[in-house]
Amino acid sequence: MKRRNCIFLLIAGILLCAGCSNTEKKEETPTTITVWHVYGGQADSPLNDLIEEFNQTVGKEQQINVQVTSVSNTNTIHELVLGAANGEPGASELPDLFVSYPKTVMALPDESILVDYRDYFSEEELSAFLPAFVEEGTINDRLVILPVAKSTEIMFINKTIFDRFSQATGVKLEDLDTWEGLFKAAEVYASWTDGQTPDVPGDAKSMFVHDYYFNYFQVGAESLGEDFFQGDELAFGPAFQTAWELLAQAALQGGVWLQGGYATESLRTGDSIVSVASSASILYYSDVVTYPDNTSEDITIISRPCPVFENGEKLVMQRGAGFCTIRSTPERERAAVTFLKWLTEPEHNVEFVTRTGYMPVTQTAFEKELPKAIQGLDSAKYASLYQAYLDTQKDYTFYVPPQLETYLSLEMALEDHVRAQLALGRKDYLEAGEVGMERISAERLQAFQEIMGR
Numbered sequence: 001m002k003r004r005n006c007i008f009l010l011i012a013g014i015l016l017c018a019g020c021s022n023t024e025k026k027e028e029t030p031t032t033i034t035v036w037h038v039y040g041g042q043a044d045s046p047l048n049d050l051i052e053e054f055n056q057t058v059g060k061e062q063q064i065n066v067q068v069t070s071v072s073n074t075n076t077i078h079e080l081v082l083g084a085a086n087g088e089p090g091a092s093e094l095p096d097l098f099v100s101y102p103k104t105v106m107a108l109p110d111e112s113i114l115v116d117y118r119d120y121f122s123e124e125e126l127s128a129f130l131p132a133f134v135e136e137g138t139i140n141d142r143l144v145i146l147p148v149a150k151s152t153e154i155m156f157i158n159k160t161i162f163d164r165f166s167q168a169t170g171v172k173l174e175d176l177d178t179w180e181g182l183f184k185a186a187e188v189y190a191s192w193t194d195g196q197t198p199d200v201p202g203d204a205k206s207m208f209v210h211d212y213y214f215n216y217f218q219v220g221a222e223s224l225g226e227d228f229f230q231g232d233e234l235a236f237g238p239a240f241q242t243a244w245e246l247l248a249q250a251a252l253q254g255g256v257w258l259q260g261g262y263a264t265e266s267l268r269t270g271d272s273i274v275s276v277a278s279s280a281s282i283l284y285y286s287d288v289v290t291y292p293d294n295t296s297e298d299i300t301i302i303s304r305p306c307p308v309f310e311n312g313e314k315l316v317m318q319r320g321a322g323f324c325t326i327r328s329t330p331e332r333e334r335a336a337v338t339f340l341k342w343l344t345e346p347e348h349n350v351e352f353v354t355r356t357g358y359m360p361v362t363q364t365a366f367e368k369e370l371p372k373a374i375q376g377l378d379s380a381k382y383a384s385l386y387q388a389y390l391d392t393q394k395d396y397t398f399y400v401p402p403q404l405e406t407y408l409s410l411e412m413a414l415e416d417h418v419r420a421q422l423a424l425g426r427k428d429y430l431e432a433g434e435v436g437m438e439r440i441s442a443e444r445l446q447a448f449q450e451i452m453g454r
Contacts, residue, residue: 186255204254
């Protein structure tokens with residue numbers, strides 16, 4: 001009997017130890033979450049660096065491992081996500097986290113596959129974010145896109161050439177703070193550059209280029225108290241006409257760049273010296289202008305908040321994607337949210353955005369961490385951008401565009417036809433001269449409205 005008892009106790013002890021060993025192994029196995037993002041390249045990404053920091057600190061403590069499985073662009077991720085969600089042959093499996101704009105979520109066959117962040121963030125935690133950023137990520141009353149980095153529209157200026165223009169004409173930087181002042185300056189610039197070659201008439205240079213005329217009209221109309229959208233179409237009211245006439249008058253005289261491509265290119269070649277574009281495009285603004293004769297010149301690029309209408313609200317577009325989390329298991333969902341909370345903590349968030357050209361997403365990051373970060377920036381160009389961010393956040397209201405199925409098609413149509421009609425107007429103006437200004441502007445507006453179906 002004693003012998004049997006000893007054997008029983010020995011077996012029980014072995015089983016108990018084996019159970020302890022299995023428990024320890026289970027506890028040591030981290031929860032791995034996968035990520036698709038757009039911030040940098042696979043081998044050189046500020047977000048990848050921060051993910052590694054998270055994995056070695058909080059992730060290690062809480063047994064979470066964040067694994068990047070794709071670094072691409074938003075259009076590619078949009079297609080990959082829809083392919084996976086629709087079960088297309090050969091499509092990749094959806095990751096736990098992916099970067100998304102609202103258009104991607106709205107195109108999903110079933111948006112309930114996404115986590116509602118209100119299930120994981122308290123109202124107090126969400127109140128730390130800028131309200132407009134949270135609003136854009138809320139679709140059908142569910143917060144499915146969490147902001148981690150945002151951009152806005154900023155005015156970029158080739159200060160080197162602008163200073164020469166200013167000294168010759170008296171136009172000041174402050175004149176560009178309003179659309180009225182900016183377009184008037186563009187007219188003066190066109191006349192100034194045309195006058196430098198009196199033997200070659202009509203060769204005025206453009207001072208200004210806008211990357212997104214859709215935003216110029218949309219935000220402009222809304223800032224003047226007028227609805228830009230009428231159902232799924234556009235409303236061309238008095239505010240739109242005001243915005244058109246200012247733009248057209250400068251464009252017909254040659255002061256506005258109307259060719260295709262992004263603003264970074266025309267500033268790089270000296271074909272324009274002032275732009276309004278996405279703040280994230282700072283990455284592509286060159287510090288050197290290369291002229292058609294292959295001569296080049298070092299320049300200084302500075303940033304200022306987007307112009308506004310004199311009688312309008314200080315309203316500005318907010319842009320940028322956020323992160324969606326796929327519904328999976330409670331462990332993986334909590335792991336994904338733990339990482340996102342860490343990434344949006346003010347200190348980590350500012351470290352991330354100042355390496356990528358974006359804005360932080362919380363009030364504390366703007367008010368406390370960003371001013372400190374600016375002092376430590378080596379690049380004067382980036383310091384100027386982040387000061388413009390601070391001024392924008394302090395003085396402006398961020399505009400959230402409506403979630404319309406027709407939004408993208410309306411945007412693409414307006415961009416193409418505004419440029420085309422103003423370019424035709426420029427040709428007419430060169431033939432008719434100043435006396436034809438008002439007539440040509442009105443004719444091009446009518447043609448544009450007819451093409452847009454109004």
